[in-house]
Amino acid sequence: MSAAQSLAERQAAFMAQVLYEEAPLPQGWNARHAAGIEVYRGNYRSSLVEALKSTYEKTERWVGEAAFRRAAAHHVITNPPDSWTLDKAGASFDATCAELFRNDPEVAELAWLEWAMFEVFTAADFAPLDAAQFAMQTSEFGEEQWANLRLEFMPAASARMVKHDLRAIWNALGEDELVRVNASLESEQSVLVWREGERSTFMMGSAEEARAFLAAQSGTPYGEICMLLAGENPTEEQAHDAAMRAGALLGRWLNEGMIVSIKA
Amino acid sequence: MSSIPPFGGFGLGLRRTHYADFLDSDVPVDFVEVISENYMVDGGRPLRILEQVRAKHPVIIHGVSMSIGSAGGLDGEYLAKLKRLEQRIDPLWVSDHLCWTRTSAHNSHDLLPLPLTHEALEVVCDNIDRAQSSLGRPMLFENPSSYLTFPEDEFAEWEFLSEMVRRTGCYLLLDVNNIYVSAQNHGFSADDYLAGLPLERVRQIHLAGHTPKSPERDIVIDTHDREVCDDVWALYSKAMTIIEQPVATMIERDDKIPPLPELLEELDRARSLAKQAVPA
Known part of the structure; x- marks a missing residue:
């Protein structure tokens, strides 16, 4: 990040690092920074996936842990949260399930039910x-x-x-x-x-x-x-x-x- | 702005796994701390439980999403909900972290590090002023753990915190484990850190476990998933020796949460160390 950048610009660049692996490292950053950002990226993804696992316990059991983890990871990457509450991270997961479990349409309905009960x-x-x-x-x-x-x-x-x-x-x-x-x-x-x-x-x-x-x-x-x-x-x-x-x-x-x- | 009188005691974080323990028995703690955001809801069982626990113990509300370092300012809806919870619970105090969690577009739900610059200090102080004014009471802010520092830093973290406290009148929540984690990651002296803080503004101490460095990763991670390690206990003893006023000490566990008796045993160790560490 160059010295000319404002705090808002620096934070936008940092957030891009957290959200997207492919975002280029800011100017002046080295391997040590890259290792640090990897920890933040890992924390970000795991906290969101854990939040989804907690909200969608039944859906997870129905589809199996590995398939659920893939779906949850896909959801948090394609729907990065914008609310201050982690509770909202699971919003519209039923739509993600409808897309990812096309051959098992009951999954999206089960996810909708769990979200409605959570809300x-x-x-x-x-x-x-x-x-x-x-x-x-x-x-x-x-x-x-x-x-x-x-x-x-x-x-x-x-x-x-x-x-x-x-x-x-x-x-x-x-x-x-x-x-x-x-x-x-x-x-x-x-x-x-x-x-x-x-x-x-x-x-x-x-x-x-x-x-x-x-x-x-x-x-x-x-x-x-x-x-x-x-x-x-x-x-x-x-x-x-x-x-x-x-x-x-x-x-x-x-x-x-x-x-x-x-x-x- | 009113002041926060010192409160000496030993407490635990209230976690879902231990709801029944706190509701059905007399847990030997002087206070409990809750994550604010878990109770900033409209109604239902979580609030009922918190009210029942509040009837038995003083409560501290500790936030993770205020994002005091956000360049875009604070979220008005967040502040309103926090105020509502504060009025409902009448906590000992309200705390959050020196960090940022969101931009105008996204929320990381993680405590991200701030570049320690004059501009960031201005932003943080403005945001703290707004938060304290909204709540009508001073807050505590916790020193963060971090995994990187910025080339543009203009302050050491303890200098930044000291200036923040001086300008805003806020208090400090000293996380001893966070000092240890950041000292290990960035190569500063934990003793220098402690010595550089306005310790008379500390009202609470957090103790927690972390994941040490490994051959694969040369970074200590603040995971709150295990017991407090000996080095952190030693730093706690040192802090208790040099902090003159009573402070509230708490064990934080957020992952791999053990049965309550194990945490109470850890809390007993804090009690015992605090007793031995008579301020010089």
Whole structure:
């Protein structure tokens, strides 16, 4: 590094050394500096890989230690962290897994699940609305209020569609001896992630549950969720059936403690 | 800015492996130190545990990501979250390292060395002023271990630290192992280092293990993965002889963490050495 460089320039050059082996050594540096930078580069990579191993314990077990280490190293090289918290180093690792484990698509879904559970683990604390409170708050509701009902979920709860039975995979990973299961689903299902007290948890659900959950979470009123489930131009019977299914989903989210408040 | 009164005692870092020990029993420590960033979260189990431990012990919050040496300044979101944790926990004090960890584009999550120049000193002092002003209290900064020095250095590390303390009113967290590691790597005298510091500003001492030089690598690495070695114990004894005020001593272990009784045994050794090392 030349004397004319500012501290900011020196730090940018140093960071390039840490991130990229092929970055040329700054002016005035010698073999001793190169040996030192190798230690920093090693520390950087190992701390990030260890952070990923800690966040994605199940994914690591599923794919095996060596394959996971390769994927984690690839992830930290292609996604150098920019957040002050090491917790964010694992963000979008499911996309890396989708790219690297193309023949095993369940890996990316499992990684998504672990990340969602990791995020919800330290989300803001909340008090779930229980069924009795919900019943009391809605006891006087007319048709219009039901249609306008909006649900607020616990912070960082999430959902998506999956093509694999993540519950079966999760259970298999909980055993001392891992027995691989064929977890492919005949048709897509939903997985929902939330926190019960201090414990992250998840459940599988019908294909439409994630769609309904994500809509409700983004503020879509209950009436529109019923229409979403009914599809385009529903018959009266289809609309009635959709309303029944929406009611069942609402009851399930309430019973699982995922809802914290309602507005109408 | 208020001052930090001396606090003499012996403590350990709170690590996940030992949560149950700290929650379920009376661990014989005078304080615990936690890594700030692990608890700068919105909610959930980690904060619950920290609050329960805080109810039993004084707590020090020790950061690794403030990046006090960053030319681009401090991260406002980081400072706000640290302040929130500080208010929640009411720690004995808040500390971080003399280092930098990030540029505007990337974060290394490692404690990177600063060129010891006048420009870096200005940057560090400005950043410390901002951090202390944000927290409304003085902080402690730890001397780093390092694996290279810069051709453009204008200060010895102890001179840099002394000037930093003089200008900002901050205090020192003296990591005795870091002095040893850097002295081995850069060929300076650990005794000169100690003698050159404003020791009256030391409030805490860290003790840890390191990976020694090997035939393949002529660098000592600060790994915190093993017991404190005899040379570092000797340097600790020396420091305790020349530091006149009470200081808080802590064993740091971050990798290959043993069962708690082993760390408590190491802490007993620190107690015993501190007792023998009566200031001259």
